[in-house]
Amino acid sequence: MDDHVTPRRVVIIGGGFAGLFAVRALRKAPVAVTLVDRCAHHLFQPLLYQCASGILSSGQIAQPLRAVLRRHENLQCLLATATDVDVAGRVVHAVRPDGSSLALPYDDLIVGIGMKQSYFGHDEFAEHAPGMKTLDDALDLRRRIYRAFEMAESADDPQERAAWLTFALVGAGPTGVELAGQIREIAGLTLDREFSGIDPSQARVLLFEGSDAVLAAFGPKLARRAARTLGKLGVEIRLGSIVTEVDDSGLTVRRHDGGTERFEARTVLWTAGVEAPPFATTLARAAGAEQDRAGRIMVEPDLTVAGHPEIRVAGDLMSLNKLPGLAEVAMQSGAYAGRRIRHDLEGRTRTARPFRYLDLGSAAYICRGRAVVKMGRFEASGLPGWLIWLCIHIVFLTGFRSRLGALASWAVVFASGSRRERAFTSPRPQDDAADAASLSGTPADPKAERHDPSRPA
């Protein structure tokens, strides 16, 4: 703790890239920083799909916030969920994991809680088509992907088997493309020779996209190349397709030409859009801030909320010049928000400049040896793109202990297709009828078909 009697109190909500970089920018400032997050870890979200697909372990993409920030003498990390802000009284209200309340007074507030999955008004899709924003989501996806092959193996009915071997992804942005590539690689490579009742390489991966291109943000040239690579990998791309219905056995799609089509797919994953979490609206109402269509909070060029120079929003949740929801934007805006508080204290307000995002480019992984990269006018795809992707991710992982471990995992999957983190645990109770049946001692169904272990594969 600092020697100041009453140091300025900075509360930071959210330990993602924005919050982490804000804390770092404040490391040498004479302030008392409180970082509050509903998770105890910082999640390296850009690699979440690799945790879902069994390449990386949870520990490789999720580091305890307090371990990452252990050298910050002016910081206290708290595990709690922010629920409300008293803007006039300058207090954040939060709730601890046991349900008890916490009040966190602040002089400065930085909000970087990110966005959540959006179903564009169809929240009922969520049950059958989970998204991937948290570590829990990734572990749930891992369970769904690998369990689908298990279910196909024990299915006697060919239609049921085919439905378990059909994976539908909704939304062909980076996450949809990355997951589509991962599932085809698992099917064709990782699971090779592991099954006797099915041929996992026959698994269909359908990638639905409402617009007319995959990875549209990367421009037409890279989009075409990515589509070609996905096609070679066996991913079936369906452009101009809007999902109108999702249930537990598949989904219905409306095409551009007005026709509708039904697909039997027991695994549907939603990678289509984001919206602000409920706390954003709570904050916006309390501070009189405006929100954009997705619920992001409109900020001034210095990332403050209009009329509230003590409240800043950074990362995916801020709405400023249509900046994209990228890790790099979150890092830079979080660092800016922290730096502005430090500069204020140092009396360096006259030279203050508005936030400017320095575009360092973006990358999307397609499969081993294939990625697309766009940095300003520079574009790369295929193996060169993948090598750049690799370098970027090694650099970004710097400072995390898991860097070497991730490199080892990538070497293994590149060389052999083998994935070392495939273990999944039993699903949450509502997902699984079997647990209930087995616990309540339900007698076996006498009409059950005989499963013949000697039937040909």
Place this chain on the structure above:
Amino acid sequence: MDDHVTPRRVVIIGGGFAGLFAVRALRKAPVAVTLVDRCAHHLFQPLLYQCASGILSSGQIAQPLRAVLRRHENLQCLLATATDVDVAGRVVHAVRPDGSSLALPYDDLIVGIGMKQSYFGHDEFAEHAPGMKTLDDALDLRRRIYRAFEMAESADDPQERAAWLTFALVGAGPTGVELAGQIREIAGLTLDREFSGIDPSQARVLLFEGSDAVLAAFGPKLARRAARTLGKLGVEIRLGSIVTEVDDSGLTVRRHDGGTERFEARTVLWTAGVEAPPFATTLARAAGAEQDRAGRIMVEPDLTVAGHPEIRVAGDLMSLNKLPGLAEVAMQSGAYAGRRIRHDLEGRTRTARPFRYLDLGSAAYICRGRAVVKMGRFEASGLPGWLIWLCIHIVFLTGFRSRLGALASWAVVFASGSRRERAFTSPRPQDDAADAASLSGTPADPKAERHDPSRPA
């Protein structure tokens, strides 16, 4: 698949050490093997506590069964929970994860489903004092251990803080001793310098044991040494203590002298005993087999159930000559059960010998650099014991891809105390009131105490 028209069908229930070694013994036999387990992975249970404590990842201790056994041409792995056996019709009934039924006809049956946690008739303790038998259990323990420190950090009330920093373990067998050592090491070493509101090294670890020794199975000399090492580590050992009550804030203990004592501990872990899972009783009734007091199934010297030469029980679930529930017993008995079926087919029945357990000794890890090992008359403790422990575990992990990874993780924790797999996800809904409160938009408690980030540590 084999060329035989109707190969003998062997169904193996359980993919633990017994099931795995039975499958391996049958690799070259002209049989059709079906391995059915409610998990898709083989769990390396002896290292479960290291997954709970954040040293090893789930993938390092849980390998997909079908990946481990991919070279077995005569094997089909199925993800399903066995619920019943039709002994006359020779059919195992199982239920798939989606609740549908599966009927598995067999000519030979091997049952190796292991044991579950026992609360000695107090199943109501389970809610507040979870055990550690599955991967899910280990991840739940990891969450409880690390979250307890998080809760202590955000607690304003000194009594609440002390209760969160008190960990109670019930049962001082290997699992209790290993977990006690792990928690003290986490508190004193791993979490060093990470907290500002609490001193994690002050965490109390209480180890309750009904008998008069820790690790009683290792004999009085090693038991004394283990107790001394635990004492130096800061573990408070309470021998002759029977737990009579557990609730969400602590536990009550009855001492040998008849007195009772209450301990406020928000984390209580149960490592005290085992009993047979319900399926054991189902099988015993169907086959007319006897069960011992813990529900284990009594077997003949060739591991068959009396009157049923086609049903064998192996591993922890078998009751034979009071053999202990050790991985080594499970491996040897599983291999024996598989081998007997192969020898039958090869006509080698006349030379058949009863199952003989070759005691290779046992080991218990206490903390880094300290373990106790007993191999017949040979005993070792301290650093020599730990080095033997290390060699044993490297040898046993042979054949698993995670061997190198585990070695790397052990090197890190040995050298620095740092643990790389500390990430925990949000608890199951019933464990956590905060999620509910935050989702339903419950307003913050206006009486909540102000949390002052600048209060001294």
